[in-house]
Amino acid sequence: MHELAITQSIIDLAIEAAKREDARAINQIDLVIGDLSSIVDDSVQFYFDILSKETLAAGATLHFRREPAIAHCLDCGAQTPVKPPVAAFCPECDSQRIQIRGGKDF
Numbered sequence: 001m002h003e004l005a006i007t008q009s010i011i012d013l014a015i016e017a018a019k020r021e022d023a024r025a026i027n028q029i030d031l032v033i034g035d036l037s038s039i040v041d042d043s044v045q046f047y048f049d050i051l052s053k054e055t056l057a058a059g060a061t062l063h064f065r066r067e068p069a070i071a072h073c074l075d076c077g078a079q080t081p082v083k084p085p086v087a088a089f090c091p092e093c094d095s096q097r098i099q100i101r102g103g104k105d106f
Contacts, residue, residue, distance in 0.1 A: 003040060006106070007047035011057050018056050026057040034067045034103040035083050069103020 010029065018026050033039050041064045052058050071082045073090035074097040080090070082100065089096050 002038075003043035004047050006039060007044050008051055010044070011048065011052055011055060014060070015056050023056065026060045028061045028063060029057070030063045030065065032065050032067050032105065034069065034105045036069045036086070036100070036103040037106050038084075039106060067102055067105060070101045072099045072101055073097065074099060 010031070014026050014029050031044070033041070044064075045062055048057075048060075048062055052060065068081045069083070069086070071078075071080045071086065071090070073079075073093060073095055075095035076090060076093040078090055078092035080092070082103070086100060088098070090098055
């Protein structure tokens with residue numbers, strides 16, 4: 001359900017940017033979402049279709065791009081793409097000393 005507030009923020013930011021540029025409409029919004037962010041694309045689209053009605057963003061197309069998360073092993077140096085649920089060990093050397101980089105942003 002947190003997608004509702006997130007989607008409203010997306011619309012607000014897009015409208016604010018469009019007004020700064022004296023735009024009459026917003027045609028497209030590009031979103032980069034981390035694989036570990038727990039944001040569901042379909043939910044954002046659902047809320048966007050409802051919340052954007054009668055705004056500059058009405059009818060705009062949302063483009064979703066996923067940012068991968070990378071598990072970096074502090075022992076062997078392996079870098080492995082990960083998706084939820086994240087394993088707590090390195091798939092190369094079984095070390096539990098891993099660091100997750102990326103994939104959490106929005």
